[in-house]
Amino acid sequence: MSFQLLAGQLVLGLINGSFYALLSLGLAIIFGILNIANFAHGAQYMFGAMLAWGLLEYAGIGYWYALPLVFLGAGLLGLLTEAIFIRRMYHVDPLYGILLTFGITLMMQGVFRNYYGVSGLPYSVPASLSGSWNLGVMYLPIYRVWVIVAAVVICFLTWYTIEKTRIGANLRAATENPTLAEAFGLNVPLLKAAAYAGGVGLAGLAGAFAAPVYSVNPMMGSEIVIVAFAVVVIGGMGSIKGAIIAGFSMGALEGLAKVFWPEFSAMVIYIVMVAVILYRPGVDIFGRKV
Amino acid sequence: MTADTYSLVKPALELRNLSAWYGESRALYDVSLDVKPGGVVSLLGRNGAGKTTIVKSIMGLMNRREGSVRFENRETIGLSPRKIALLGIGLVPEERGIFGTLTVQENLMLPPVVRDGGMTLERIFDLFPNVRARLTAAGNALSGGEQQMLAIARILRTGARAILLDEPTEGLAPVIVQQIRKTIESMKEMGFTILLVEQNFDFAARVSDAFVVIENGRVVDRLEGPLGSAEIESVRRFLSV
Numbered sequence: 134m135s136f137q138l139l140a141g142q143l144v145l146g147l148i149n150g151s152f153y154a155l156l157s158l159g160l161a162i163i164f165g166i167l168n169i170a171n172f173a174h175g176a177q178y179m180f181g182a183m184l185a186w187g188l189l190e191y192a193g194i195g196y197w198y199a200l201p202l203v204f205l206g207a208g209l210l211g212l213l214t215e216a217i218f219i220r221r222m223y224h225v226d227p228l229y230g231i232l233l234t235f236g237i238t239l240m241m242q243g244v245f246r247n248y249y250g251v252s253g254l255p256y257s258v259p260a261s262l263s264g265s266w267n268l269g270v271m272y273l274p275i276y277r278v279w280v281i282v283a284a285v286v287i288c289f290l291t292w293y294t295i296e297k298t299r300i301g302a303n304l305r306a307a308t309e310n311p312t313l314a315e316a317f318g319l320n321v322p323l324l325k326a327a328a329y330a331g332g333v334g335l336a337g338l339a340g341a342f343a344a345p346v347y348s349v350n351p352m353m354g355s356e357i358v359i360v361a362f363a364v365v366v367i368g369g370m371g372s373i374k375g376a377i378i379a380g381f382s383m384g385a386l387e388g389l390a391k392v393f394w395p396e397f398s399a400m401v402i403y404i405v406m407v408a409v410i411l412y413r414p415g416v417d418i419f420g421r422k423v
Numbered sequence: 424m425t426a427d428t429y430s431l432v433k434p435a436l437e438l439r440n441l442s443a444w445y446g447e448s449r450a451l452y453d454v455s456l457d458v459k460p461g462g463v464v465s466l467l468g469r470n471g472a473g474k475t476t477i478v479k480s481i482m483g484l485m486n487r488r489e490g491s492v493r494f495e496n497r498e499t500i501g502l503s504p505r506k507i508a509l510l511g512i513g514l515v516p517e518e519r520g521i522f523g524t525l526t527v528q529e530n531l532m533l534p535p536v537v538r539d540g541g542m543t544l545e546r547i548f549d550l551f552p553n554v555r556a557r558l559t560a561a562g563n564a565l566s567g568g569e570q571q572m573l574a575i576a577r578i579l580r581t582g583a584r585a586i587l588l589d590e591p592t593e594g595l596a597p598v599i600v601q602q603i604r605k606t607i608e609s610m611k612e613m614g615f616t617i618l619l620v621e622q623n624f625d626f627a628a629r630v631s632d633a634f635v636v637i638e639n640g641r642v643v644d645r646l647e648g649p650l651g652s653a654e655i656e657s658v659r660r661f662l663s664v
Contacts, residue, residue, distance in 0.1 A: 299532065302525050302529040302532070302533060303533070305522070305524050305525055305529075306522045306524075306525060306529075306533055308524070309522050309523065309524050309525075310520070310522065312484060312504070313516060313520050313522075314533075315503070315504045315505045315508075316482050316483075316484060316504045316505075316507075316508055316514050316516070317508055317514070317533060317534035317535075317577075318505055318508035318509045318534055318535045318537060318581075319505065319533070319534075319535070320505060321505070
């Protein structure tokens, strides 16, 4: 086995891990605060990629402007989805939330498939990030490095917002004891809507990052959302830090598995998930109760 | 009595025929009571008599409540817990309600300021030096006494003028209980309107102006303080049966 192969798969793994982390982060926020398993997350990620593609195709708006616009657009989609659908799930069995968000996924995929087919739409790497660095042992595509760095920064900012700011404290209080938070005058319904919008915004942003590396098509979120759920379980249901660390490390693990154990690389994350469910249910990766 | 003094003694908190339900089962039956502005009224009664249910009903935390709860002349029966809190009723809930995933400082700053005239952090820290000392600790790392101080401190910041104190001395060491009594006495001097739920009758007797005895979700007796020794004996006997 060559060092090139190892380093190459590790970088590929880390870029996959960046998407796992961004998606799991949003899932963990939504699960933690709304107690909703948001199966529409993959479709919302797809929406972000389609929006980035559409902005360029129809309005000539390039990658750098598309990033904030996609975040806001997906956040708006999240606000509407919460107001129209998700809000009705707060006082019923969580199973209904799973079915509803799965239905939203099918609706969104159906609509986009109707107009754009499934063959995949081209979205090229922005000129400023094209090319690669020659490291001697391997060529490192600049866009992939950018995605990893951007994902780390976004994950950190999200973690910081939730763990260290006033609004984050309100969110955590509403998560821990919504009734009491409301009795202190906090606007819990608004906090829930904001959390959902934020989570969907992150999914959309991940979609925009993915547009130049993966194929942009209506089905692109259907597989990665399952991985993201597995990552959330590994990180500890609803744990923000756990989702981030599990996201990157599962990506890396998958990359290493491609070198050492290629037959199992597609299922290695699920093996870890099953092990976590069997042996460490109810705690995050730091061993704290969740 | 002039018109002015009359308006002063109009109750700040006025419950009329308040009934409440847990699901299908009725927990309160036509509870009526008044707390005057700046007054301290204690709800007495055995475990499960309905004292905490009265507190929850005032905050709108029961899924069904009927009757009338007026705060500063405003009907609150149709309002959400959030709106009630924003009117200026502060809750120090049973078991203290400290958020374990928040730091002490975050707990302290959590409830929004509802009115001008809340205590400054400096004054709060003067009253509760241990809260200042533990600002960066997690809420669930505090001792019971520290949590109780924090639960009171957090409400004093908001400018709420009426405070519902649900079992503030429960499970605390005598020295802490004494500190909480002093705190309630100084809150009384500052003019807070207080409704106190207390199992510890001796504690309640020392800080309250009036007492309402609750049994099976009903008001069974009302006493104005200070109590004579015969009254104290009869209440004590009632509570200990």
